[in-house]
Each structure stands twice: as structure tokens, then as C-alpha cells.
Amino acid sequence: MAGAIIENMSTKKLVIVGVTLMLFQAFSFMVGGLIAPSPTAAIHYLATKCVDTVKTHHKGSKWFMPWGPDQCSKIRDFDEAMVKRIEANNIVFAVHIPLPNREMSAWFQFMLVILQFDIAFKIQNQIDDGALVTLDVGLAYRDDTLSEWTEMAHSIEHRKLSCNFTAPKIIENEGRYYDCDLLPFMEVGSVAHKYYLLNIRLPVNERKKVNIGIGEIKDIRLVGIHQNGGFTKVWFAMKTFLTPSVLIIMIWYWRRITQMTRPPVLLEKVIFALGISMTFINIPVEWFSVGFDWTWMLLGVQLKNPFYSIWASDVGTELAMAFIIVAGICACLYFLFLCFMVFQVFRNISGKQSCLPAMTKARRLHYEVNEGHWHWGGYTVQVNSAFFTGIYGMWNLYVFALMFLYAPSHKRYGGEQSSVDQTGNSGEDLQLTTTITHVDGPTEIYKMTGKEAQE
Known part of the structure; x- marks a missing residue:
């Protein structure tokens, strides 16, 4: 198996992808900050x-x-x-x-x-x-x-x-x-x-x-x-554009997985489920609230009372505050988890770099070519509209990047297969050894085969 795309992508290509995502992220902020009015x-x-x-x-x-x-x-x-x-x-x-x-x-x-x-x-x-x-x-x-x-x-x-x-x-x-x-x-x-x-x-x-x-x-x-109506139009435009974008990358990602000879692993299933969830959130169902009158669905006060509020009672207030506190704790834990994962990634990269001098030339080349980077761009929120559109765009870019970078790669080195060969060496070793030219010149096997060919 050649691994994920991010494992086989050169540093130059990875930087290009990162810069492109950052440009889209900046654009999503500018859409809210320069085009849309205040959200409310x-x-x-x-x-x-x-x-x-x-x-x-x-x-x-x-x-x-x-x-x-x-x-x-x-x-x-x-x-x-x-x-x-x-x-x-x-x-x-x-x-x-x-x-x-x-x-x-x-x-x-x-x-x-x-x-x-x-x-x-x-x-x-x-x-x-x-x-x-x-x-x-x-x-x-x-x-x-x-x-x-x-x-x-x-x-x-x-x-x-x-x-x-x-x-x-x-x-x-x-x-x-x-x-x-x-x-x-x-x-x-x-x-x-x-x-x-x-x-x-x-x-x-x-x-x-x-x-x-x-x-x-x-x-x-x-x-x-x-x-505000102007913000609603900008928001609908973003959802209308992002829905097919995430849907297309999700279909492409799943086709890559189904083309593999092995069944999908848990991580691949989780990423695919994340893509489905993001697509469901992106679907601009709000268009129906603009073009149609849904008042008939209320049926007076039997199914909906617009004056009811959970904050009107002491029990409801405590329950609502409990949900807010739990949501805040979960958000903090998720942020700490992401920080821990980023720390692990950079520590892993640093460890690999420190081990490079002690590795054989073949394995050193493998790590130098396939080393990846995780880019986090900083942003400054100037207005509420920029905050809403920027965060919404960031989540979509996050899902898009996950499905693109962690899709199975179809790249092969030297035409070799990814399965274990008869000598017990993994496909990784075969890919590396077959693409490295011996520093001391042709091997004895090469000389013999070459001599037999001449005869």
C-alpha cells in the first residue's frame, strides 16, 4: 500500500495546497467583513x-x-x-x-x-x-x-x-x-x-x-x-457554493477507498462520516423559508407557542445554563485535543529528523521525501459577519483538506506492489531499494546479466 496522499506528497506540493487553503480561508473572512452587513x-x-x-x-x-x-x-x-x-x-x-x-x-x-x-x-x-x-x-x-x-x-x-x-x-x-x-x-x-x-x-x-x-x-x-437580509443572502450563497464542493470531494474520496484491495479502516470511515455530516449541514434548506410560507405548519398555538421560553422558569434556566457549560467544556477539551495532536505531529517530525543521520541512505530518502507539514493560519476577527463566515468556511476547508490529504494514494515507486514480497521485505523497502542507484557502481548481478545479454 502506498499510504495516504499526504505521505507521498512532496514538500513543495504540500506548501501549495496549504497556501491555497489559506487563501480560501482569507476569502471567507473577507466575504463577511467586506460584503455582508452585520449579522443581526x-x-x-x-x-x-x-x-x-x-x-x-x-x-x-x-x-x-x-x-x-x-x-x-x-x-x-x-x-x-x-x-x-x-x-x-x-x-x-x-x-x-x-x-x-x-x-x-x-x-x-x-x-x-x-x-x-x-x-x-x-x-x-x-x-x-x-x-x-x-x-x-x-x-x-x-x-x-x-x-x-x-x-x-x-x-x-x-x-x-x-x-x-x-x-x-x-x-x-x-x-x-x-x-x-x-x-x-x-x-x-x-x-x-x-x-x-x-x-x-x-x-x-x-x-x-x-x-x-x-x-x-x-x-x-x-x-x-x-x-439582516444582506447577511442572509451572503450566507445562502456560501452554503450553495460549498454544498457541491464538499459533496464532490466526498464522492471522490470514497471512490479512492473502494478501489483498494483491502476494506476501509476505521480512520477512513470516520473521515467519510465527517464529510457526510458537513454536507448535511451545508445543504441550503433555508431557501425554502424564503420562497414559501410555512405559517400553515404552526396550526395556531397547538404545535408552537412563540411566547414560550426555557429561560422563563428557574428549572429551565438552570437546564439551559447546564447545556451551555457542557458545550463550553467540550469545546475546550476538543481544542486541547487538537493542540495535543499538533504537538505529537511536530514531536514525531523532530524525532524523525534527529534519527536521519543514523539511518541507511534508502530509509533516509524515504522520510525526507514523504515528510508532511500541518499548517494553521492565524486570523483576526474585525466584525461579527467576518467571524461567522470565516469560521463556517474554516470548517468546510478542514473537512475538504482531511478527505483530500488522507485519501489513499495510487502512487507507486518503481512499479512495485504494496504487498509483502516473497523475501519478507515490505513494499516500502522495495520501493526505496529499487529506485536507489548503487553508489559503488553496477553490482555483480548487473554485470553478469549484462554480459549474458551481450553474448
Whole structure:
């Protein structure tokens, strides 16, 4: 057996391959850094306080718009509500996504919304320890400004407040705001519509202790986060280009293995499985989320609740943090393993170089010709887009290089076979000895055969 391609590749060719891979790696960084915009965009929204004058919230058939020709009846603050004797159960916080004169796009891929309460300090209405906010939330959508809103989801959600008041809790500090943590609110897996509307209620029920001890809520602020369309297009282009590239090298790699007279070894199977995994990741299935409307798959809230969050409960938060910690530990261990492997490779190379003077000329030539190098290129991340596209390109180049360099080589020295010969010498020794010219001139066997040929 002639071994893998990397074992039979000259230093010059190996350097050429390494430089080519580094150029592609640099290109993948430049695609994100020079062409694509920032991966995500964050838009801030301040909820409008609408008044449910006809009390239709029990029927759930009316949606409240914060602006536009069909905008709701609004109040500026809760002091105005007290003057007008408007109860808390008749106040609806309305948020239109996106802002006026804009529209959402399927290129945004997802929509993540986080929530923050503006809560004022009051001596007689402080936030209790472990206070829980109950939210009656509804989400609707439409694709033009004239059609009716269609309900997408409705749910009763609970969020635990985590607020600190840094100033002394005295009457002189009444009206100052608490410092409250951001709360996970909503996540939509695809942005299939142009306009979305959120209606949020804070129902109060003193008998059931609903929304009691949560302080004096002044405003609700939301931050909508979505993927930029320009970054999505660059990302899709990379996946579309890399999918056939890795697929072709994977097929070529497996054909090389099947042409061998022996069955594939474990390492070759693992590399092939890695190629299959990378191809599966590369397949640009996201194209379907742009060209088709997948909202019908949600079936309301039966199969998906966009307001559910694992971070909303203590158990869910601890579970999510545990997964993050385990993933971080695994990443560190994998990095240490790669460092150890690189160290082993260079130590092995150094050991071979130190043994060269003591070797026979044939074996010394073998190691000098087939010595390989592992090149790791440094990179500097300037923007988030360059980081995403660069790391994604690096994984594909890593898989591509593994399958190319560790594919079985079909190269033969002196036309000899790789199997053990009748004298017990390996194919490696035959390849070397048959290609080396004797330094002392022709051997006696050569002279005899040559003389017989002349006769």
C-alpha cells in the first residue's frame, strides 16, 4: 500500500495546497467583513397604551393598532388613566413590528423579541421578592396595510422579575426607576409576513394574587432582533457554493477507498462520516423559508407557542445554563485535543529528523521525501459577519483538506506492489531499494546479466 496522499506528497506540493487553503480561508473572512452587513439588527419599540373602551378583551376579536388610520384610543400615562377612571384590565400595550413605513421580509429568517419593564419605585407599591408578572399576549399578522389582522398566537405567560433599586428606599426617591433585567418574550422561527402586531395585557386579580406586588409599571419596552437580509443572502450563497464542493470531494474520496484491495479502516470511515455530516449541514434548506410560507405548519398555538421560553422558569434556566457549560467544556477539551495532536505531529517530525543521520541512505530518502507539514493560519476577527463566515468556511476547508490529504494514494515507486514480497521485505523497502542507484557502481548481478545479454 502506498499510504495516504499526504505521505507521498512532496514538500513543495504540500506548501501549495496549504497556501491555497489559506487563501480560501482569507476569502471567507473577507466575504463577511467586506460584503455582508452585520449579522443581526436590533430595533427598539415603546409600547403604546391603548384603551379597551368596549371591553372586547374577553372575546379576543379586536386588535389594537398604535398608529395609522385605525389607531386605538390612547393614554399618555397611568396618571391619565386614574383621572379618567380607566381600570388596569382595560389597558392594552400595543406594539407594531416593524416601525412605520417599513416592512418585514422573509430574508430576516427569524424574529426574537425581548422585554423590559419600566417600573417606578413607590413606598406603598414595592416589588415583592420573587414577583411574578402575568402577561396576556396575542400576536397577529397581515401582508398589506388594508387587510384585517389574522391571529397567529395567543397565550398566558409568566415572567419572573429581577429588579434592583440602588438608591435608598425613601420617599424622596419615589418615582425613580428600578434596574430590571431583560426578559425573554417571543421567538418566531421564520418571518413569513410583512407586518406583525403585539397586544399585551397585564390582568389584575387581587383575590388570585395576579399581578400583585410587581410595583408601579410605567412602560413596556421591547427590542426586536432579526437577521439582516444582506447577511442572509451572503450566507445562502456560501452554503450553495460549498454544498457541491464538499459533496464532490466526498464522492471522490470514497471512490479512492473502494478501489483498494483491502476494506476501509476505521480512520477512513470516520473521515467519510465527517464529510457526510458537513454536507448535511451545508445543504441550503433555508431557501425554502424564503420562497414559501410555512405559517400553515404552526396550526395556531397547538404545535408552537412563540411566547414560550426555557429561560422563563428557574428549572429551565438552570437546564439551559447546564447545556451551555457542557458545550463550553467540550469545546475546550476538543481544542486541547487538537493542540495535543499538533504537538505529537511536530514531536514525531523532530524525532524523525534527529534519527536521519543514523539511518541507511534508502530509509533516509524515504522520510525526507514523504515528510508532511500541518499548517494553521492565524486570523483576526474585525466584525461579527467576518467571524461567522470565516469560521463556517474554516470548517468546510478542514473537512475538504482531511478527505483530500488522507485519501489513499495510487502512487507507486518503481512499479512495485504494496504487498509483502516473497523475501519478507515490505513494499516500502522495495520501493526505496529499487529506485536507489548503487553508489559503488553496477553490482555483480548487473554485470553478469549484462554480459549474458551481450553474448
